[in-house]
């Protein structure tokens with residue numbers, strides 16, 4: 001019991017502590033990819049920039065626009081963090097497993113799917129046309145990515161024969177990494193994951209250049225920050241999940257003997273995918289709305305359904 | 320072929336390769352308040368009134384610069400001096416309106432009004448942007464020192 005509680009504390013703590021450095025790293029990476037140097041002024045090479053940002057956000061005036069639906073407006077940002085943390089709580093990192101769950105994967109997917117409700121609650125409640133448009137986009141985007149993602153995961157689950165993260169990693173320890181069996185599912189899942197956390201090139205609900213700020217146009221101060229906490233925690237969680245499903249999670253050389261090493265492996269693998277989201281952001285322009293839905297529905301949805309058959313055949317031979 | 324290209328994300332991966340390469344290139348940023356790009360030789364910054372070697376100013380209050388100015392920036396007050404020459408009481412340059420076209424400098428027959436290379440002159444109060452005779456002469460000293468340095 002106490003062990004689970006400590007694990008939970010560790011995971012929630014890790015998520016909350018990891019966000020500021022990740023925002024800093026993101027700005028650095030984005031900067032260098034555009035031959036800029038990113039934050040430089042606060043602290044050596046700007047490492048204290050997230051702290052400066054936090055202080056700024058805390059002391060910002062908190063505005064609730066006239067005509068806004070007050071309850072939902074206040075509720076939406078906390079909902080974003082809450083859903084993301086719930087998803088984080090069931091993901092095991094190495095031996096640290098706060099809530100061992102038979103259907104962990106399903107739970108993570110459900111939680112990260114409802115975290116997008118925060119976006120359209122925010123869009124709906126702010127009484128602002130840009131936010132509202134962004135909320136509608138978020139809703140349509142869910143329809144776009146949720147199906148291919150679900151089907152891609154279905155294939156993976158058929159192969160591994162379990163929703164339990166521990167079982168999944170165990171399977172991979174005996175049979176080899178999931179990506180070798182399911183490359184298509186990996187690619188689809190990766191793309192849908194980017195869409196899920198609303199990162200470029202699928203950042204339609206945020207679309208700064210089109211919708212002012214998107215769903216967070218009317219938010220300021222800590223509420224604004226809460227949205228980003230939610231978003232970044234979701235990125236971390238999904239990166240952890242990708243490395244669990246396709247890259248063997250905490251398996252690696254010597255990981256059996258030294259569980260701490262396993263944690264490190266897992267975090268490193270997840271770190272790569274976090275970096276990948278920055279990389280995509282620096283590289284690609286935003287998709288237009290119809291383009292996004294076209295890709296999702298006309299290409300990835302049929303592909304992911306086809307992939308289920310592939311997985312079934314593989315499961316017959318390997319499983 | 321194009322289908323294969325799409326299926327393997329060739330174009331997208333090419334783009335990602337470029338960004339990754341760029342990440343390890345040196346940055347081109349000039350860290351502005353700490354580093355500055357030196358202004359070009361003929362850069363038109365804020366004005367200055369040049370001085371003669373004996374410390375008197377060169378301007379003889381002919382009003383040509385004020386006439387020439389398209390945005391009515393320059394104004395001056397003068398009296399008759401002891402030797403019957405015109406003497407400046409005040410010479411004001413209102414930087415809030417100036418568009419740094421340099422026409423005043425072109426117009427001056429005595430090469431008295433010039434433009435320095437100072438481009439950082441933001442102020443908290445608007446009156447500080449109206450330069451008076453003393454300020455301009457001070458800037459003139461700076462300008463002449465700078466010219467000598469450049470030679």
Ligand code: SF4
Nearest residue numbers: 388417418420421423
């Ligand atoms: S630079 Fe142009 S606008 Fe400014 S004072 Fe001279 S003539 Fe007027």
Ligand code: SF4
Nearest residue numbers: 378379381382384427
């Ligand atoms: S044109 Fe030259 S000399 Fe004439 S008033 Fe202006 S600065 Fe003085």
